[in-house]
Structure formats: structure tokens, C-alpha cells
Amino acid sequence: MEYDRRSLFARALGHTKELRTTEDEALALQRACEARLREVEAMEPLSGLELAPLLTEHKLSRRAFIAWTSAMTAALMLPPLLRPQVAKAATLLNRIPVIWIEGQDCAGNSEAFIRSSGPTVEELLFQTISLEFHETLMAAAGIQAEQRKQQAAQMYKGSYILVIEGGIPLGENGGYCTIGASGQTFVDEVRELSGGAALVLAAGACAFYGGIPASNPNPTDAVGVSSVVSGKPLINIPACPMNPVNFVGTLIHYVLTGSAPALDSLGRPIWAFGNLIHNNCERRAHFDAGEYVQHWGDAGAQNNFCLYKMGCKGPFTYNNCSIVRYNEGTNWPIGVGHGCIGCSQPQFWDTLAYERPMTNASIHAPGLAGWGVESSVDEFGLGLLAVVGVGIVAHAIASAAAGHRARQTEPPAAEVGAASTEDHQDTGGEE
């Protein structure tokens, strides 16, 4: 596993222990990225859409675009020197064929791109991407749509990026979710299309670990992409919804380097998921000060105190929404006064999404999950202490009674002293 924060460097230059990039390293990286960009530029633009005219058309100034590229460069944890390369990569996204399929989902990850107040740079980029297939967005339907998918998969075999949105039900042989006119099961579609993909992206919480459909009791036996796809580079971009910045950033990283970014043990890009929400939260000072919202709307809430006691799971959750926020950096859940529900963590709905601290949650005691022992940890603990206490009292009473009886019947200590004094000599002395 790779723990270097500068994911890109770890790949391009090998693992370095120094946390600060030297100028030489940055320059070497820049040269490597430029070479890769020249390769991509030589490729055919597929979507027929270029970013520059789109930006002008939607009155997004050059300044706004530069601001965006700077933010993206920083988000990707690249040295500022590489900003022009990031800008270039953004304009080259139209060279990459993308097939986007949906299973058990709410299309929320697609919506996250297209439902902003004004077109954002991310949204325009989403337009320039050569989206060969996307059920929700394309005009074609039924058999036509399916043919389009087959064509795209044939034409770009081995080079397309497969984006999977939604959980994959395995129950009833995958029959809980069938796609299109032919009624192919989603799990088959995932297997088939991932076979020809260069890279698989699991978009959102449901594609990550099954998400909401997989929450207890998981009636359709839903799983995430990693349980179905193997032998392909897979990048998980969880959250509910996935942040468009993280999706576009991952694509830009791919265009820049031709490879997946460094991933954490759950397959998430470290540049986006390397930090706890809690560590970059604007309310963190209140956490350390012991200043908590105790009830919705109380004096603490009015003063933006920490939401830990209202069940904030920022201390468990790896994501960058505390930094990049949502909707063009407008705000994010904790910013508007609700705790994090851990949407970028596995099984978040069952294990993190409740409005009280974990110790007060009715959760399964570890290892007993299947047995239905359900109690909060403190109840469990107090129960355990009570059991020990009752046992002790019972034992003490019985001992007292036994001693009493012994005194009445036989002379005490009849069996004591069986051992010889020599035995004791191996037990003592200083170290």
C-alpha cells in the first residue's frame, strides 16, 4: 500500500520520503506529464466539443477557468508549477471515451454534475467528455440505446473508461436489476463492459460498497463494484453524491499520467480521500474546546459549535468535502449545520448515518452481529459490569456460607501445607 500523500509523485518518480517536493522533482514531473499530454493530444477528439468555445458561450471568463485550474492543481496535491498542464489536460478530456452505466441508484451522481445553478467548469467538462453511453442523459432509448452501447464497447475496446453508478444486486441471480430491452442483468452488464475497459470508475456510495440498497437487511444482496470486477484497474470515488471535483480530478489525473492515482486500502484516490473530514473541519476548534451543539437550534448551534454530539461522523470519514465543498465550493453539510453521516465510508448507512455519537447508537456488539445482540456499547458495558457484580455478590455470599458451615463441622485447613518450603524459592527475588 502506498502512503505517500503526493499520489502522482509516488507513481511518476517512485516513492520519496521527503514531504516537500524539490524543484527538480517538480520539473521532472512536469516533463513526464507534458510527454503524456502530447500523446493524448495526438489522439482524435471524440465528442466534437471543445472546452474553450463552451467556456465563452457560457460566459465563463478565462480568469474563472484559471482559478478553477489552480484549485484543481491544489486539490490533486500537485505543485503549482503544473497548473498549465492541468489546464491542458482539461481541454483534452474530449479524447477519452466514457461509458457510464447505472444500476441500483438514484442517478444522484449524474445529477451532481448537471444540476448546478449555472454551468460550472465541471459541468462543461462533463459535456466535452466523449460520453458514449449514459442512459439518463442520452436521447436514444430502448433497442437503439442498447445498440449504441454495443457499438461503443466494440469501437473503443480496451481504451474506454467504464463508469459504474449504483449498487449491483446479486440476489436472484442478479434479477433484481435488469437493464434495457433485452433484460440483461446489471451484474452481467458490469462484467461484460468491464472486460473491455481500460479503467473502471465506481461513482458514488452505492457503486463503492453497495450503498443505500445494500443497507440492512440488504434484500437484493447488493454489493459494490469491487466485489464483481477483478483484474481491472478500479478507482472508487465514493460519497453520496460523489463530488464532481473528485470525478473530474481523477479523469484529469488519468489524462496527465495515463494511470490511476495512488489509492488507499479501500481503492479511493488518496489525493481526495487521504484526510478525515474532522481534520479540516471549520468547527474543529469547537471540538477541541469541548463546545458542542447539544440540541438542534440551541445556543451552540447558533454559534456554529461542533456537531459531534449530534452524531457527526467526521472523525471516521475520509473525504475532501471539508476542503472543496459542494456546488462550486458554496457550502457543505457541516457548513449548514448538520453532522457528517460518513457517506464516503463503506456501509455508511448502517454504521454511521445516525444523529448521536457511536457510543449511544444501537449497534451490534462486534462478533455478535449475526446473533441479534443489539445494544449501545455503554449499555453493553454496564450490563457486563452488572453481570460481573451479580456474580461477585453471589460468589461472596456462597463463600461466606461455605466458610460458616466449615467452621461448624470440621477443623479448618486440613489440607493446607501439602507443599514443601523449597517450592517457594523459585517464586521470588528481584529481577
Add this chain to the structure above:
Amino acid sequence: MSKKELELRPGTGPTADDQPVVQVVRVPRMTATWRAIHWFQALAVVVCFITGLYIANPYYSPNPTRIDAATYFMAWNRAIHFYGALVLDVSMFLIAYLYVFSTKHRDITDLRPSPENLTEFKEALLNFVTFNRRKRLDTSKRDPFLAVLFLIFHLIMLTQLLTGFQLYVASYSANISAVGSWWPWLLHFVTDWTLTVFGGNVGVRETHLVTAWIIIAWAVFHIYYEIWRSIMWKEGDIVISFGGYKYVKRSGTKHV
């Protein structure tokens, strides 16, 4: 303590003048090192438990209408918890060393499943469950039953230590630490398996919490058992942890 102290009758062989007597002898049971470990651990466990419960669910807060971060309750609780944990970590290393390399008393000797140890274990257990009615063991010695009780404790502590370190390394931003990247790397290397075993960082946290209660439950039992032994055996077991000795009655003979 010298061997002589154990000897009831420093004379030569028994003679006609010998008289049966009952004498109290001091039996060394805990070295100064073990006693120090014992009390450091007891203190650290209590400190960790109290501060840990605060971390889990902060049960006091400054007045919310007065904005003033001077108190830093959570920061202090976390810091003190970590200092307590540090004491426990170091003492666990020491214990691990003494288990195997102590020159005087090695726990692994008591834990060897030899026939004598098994019998003694059984007898100590029977002694406890028959409320001291059956007593066929040499109570002056450190018996295998006690050794097993402590082994259980040390394994519970190890779980707490490893899950605690996993929680600790999780709080590093992008694995940057003040002492260098080797430290988070080492913690990941040693404790990442707990994520798999206990079910992700949520499971690790739950395990840490549940184990905290198990440690306290064990401690309650431990205190009871020591008091019980002291009362039932009348050999001052409870003072072992203070003075290092227990006081055993020996019947022998005395040369007059």
C-alpha cells in the same frame, strides 16, 4: 529475600527436643518491577477509561453562551488519554519482555501445560468454585490459574493497544506526523489488520470501546478475587501488590 528466611528451622536434624509450632513466613511474590508495573497500569487504565468515555461522548462542556476556547476540554481529555495509553504501551512491552526473559519468575513457566500445572490450575479453579471448601494446592505459590487470568488480561490489553493505535494513526492527516513518515507507516504496518478483523474503522472503534468495558469488568473481578483470597486463605494476598510478599502459616518444628 534470602533463602534463609524461608527456612523454619535453621538447625540440623530433628531431635527429641523438637516441638511442633505454627510460624508465619514471608513468601516473596512480586518484585519491585512488577509492583511498579501493576500500579502504573492500574492508574493508567482508570485515567484512560475516564478520558476515553469523554472522547466517546463528551459529558461536560463549557457554558455554551460564553464563547471562550480557553478550556479545551476535549483536547485535554484526548491528550491525557494518549499519555495514559503511552504508559500502558510501554508497560506492555516490559511485560512481554518479562514473560520470556525475567531472571526470577517467568509467566511462561506457569503457562506451560505440564501435568503439574494442569493439576494446579484445576485445583485453584475448584478452590474458587467450591468456595474454598476444597483446597488441595499450595496457596503460597503463584499458581497457573492466576497466570491464565493475567494472560487473559494481557491479551485484552493487547487488543486495546492495537485498536487504540489504529484509531490514533487514523487521525493523522494524510499520514504526516511531526516525527516523520516512518511513524504512521509503522503504526499502519502493525495495526492495519485490525481493520479487516474488526470491520473497518467503525468496528475498530466499537472494539476499542467494548474492550474498555471488558478491561474494567476484568479489573473488578480481579479486585474481588484478591480480596476473596485474602479473606478465605488468610495469607494476606491483597498486600502482595504493595509489599511484594504474602504471609503464609507454616507448621514445622522448633528446637527447644
